[in-house]
Amino acid sequence: MAMNLLARAAFAASRRSTVPIGASASALTSARHYGYNPDNRVPAEPVKGVAAEIWSTKQKGGALPPPSVPAQDPEAFLQHPLYTPAAKVQTGLGPVVAPLVWPEYDQRTPSSESSGLPSPPNWHDAGFDVAATAPIGDYPHVRPQFAQLRDPFKYWDQQGRRNYGEIMYDHDNFTEIFSIGPEVHWWQPAKHSLQFLAVVAGMAACVHWWDVEEHLWFAEKDYPYDGLRVELGGDPNDETDTYTRAALYKI
Numbered sequence: 001m002a003m004n005l006l007a008r009a010a011f012a013a014s015r016r017s018t019v020p021i022g023a024s025a026s027a028l029t030s031a032r033h034y035g036y037n038p039d040n041r042v043p044a045e046p047v048k049g050v051a052a053e054i055w056s057t058k059q060k061g062g063a064l065p066p067p068s069v070p071a072q073d074p075e076a077f078l079q080h081p082l083y084t085p086a087a088k089v090q091t092g093l094g095p096v097v098a099p100l101v102w103p104e105y106d107q108r109t110p111s112s113e114s115s116g117l118p119s120p121p122n123w124h125d126a127g128f129d130v131a132a133t134a135p136i137g138d139y140p141h142v143r144p145q146f147a148q149l150r151d152p153f154k155y156w157d158q159q160g161r162r163n164y165g166e167i168m169y170d171h172d173n174f175t176e177i178f179s180i181g182p183e184v185h186w187w188q189p190a191k192h193s194l195q196f197l198a199v200v201a202g203m204a205a206c207v208h209w210w211d212v213e214e215h216l217w218f219a220e221k222d223y224p225y226d227g228l229r230v231e232l233g234g235d236p237n238d239e240t241d242t243y244t245r246a247a248l249y250k251i
Contacts, residue, residue: 091137099165103142107149135170142169147177222248 077083093100135141150161157163160177169175225231227245235241 089137091135091139093140093167096140096167100167101163101165103145103162103166105143105145106151106154107145108151139170140167142167144169144171144175146175146179146182148179148181 078085096102147161152158152161155161155163162168173179223246226239227242227248229242229245230236232244232246234244
């Protein structure tokens with residue numbers, strides 16, 4: 001205990017010796033902060049100008065103007081003898097020769113009266129009046145038609161419903177067999193839903209009316225002596241002890 005008190009007294013005396021006699025409170029505070037004083041921070045360096053300003057300022061006291069950049073022609077490199085112009089992108093198909101063939105228009109489209117729709121379920125061909133929907137570059141303008149409305153039994157590709165070498169519509173993902181497809185009447189999806197529910201209801205009815213007892217696909221199994229009740233560990237003096245009796249299967 002005495003050694004601890006002596007160590008504390010020596011440490012306090014060393015702290016007092018770092019502050020001269022008659023020092024102010026700020027000096028004492030700085031000493032307690034291990035010599036750090038926020039008022040003694042180095043000021044930030046001034047922001048320097050750009051290269052042209054520094055050059056004009058240092059050259060003979062700013063008497064010389066900054067160097068001027070000569071005017072350049074942005075098209076001058078096009079006349080350079082080593083310049084090779086980029087090749088023009090060819091987006092067309094060229095001459096339509098075999099095996100390329102134009103698709104025939106085959107749309108089994110019902111009329112608006114027979115379908116009950118406000119308009120026939122067909123793709124509206126606007127003639128690509130809008131540049132955003134026009135074919136890219138020289139790609140030919142193919143009349144759009146839905147693959148779902150084409151006859152699948154007359155084409156080389158029965159799933160895609162197109163012939164070999166047939167020129168594709170530029171927005172083929174809108175009209176192919178896996179697209180959304182044309183507009184249909186509301187009773188078409190309702191009919192398919194009713195067909196699915198009818199199949200499920202028929203299977204449920206078969207399961208409900210199926211008599212399992214009449215269709216047991218195994219042979220009769222019987223054991224003597226009351227299903228070997230005593231032999232399998234039952235109490236011979238208690239006939240109601242049938243826990244260990246073998247199961248009997250009767251048709």
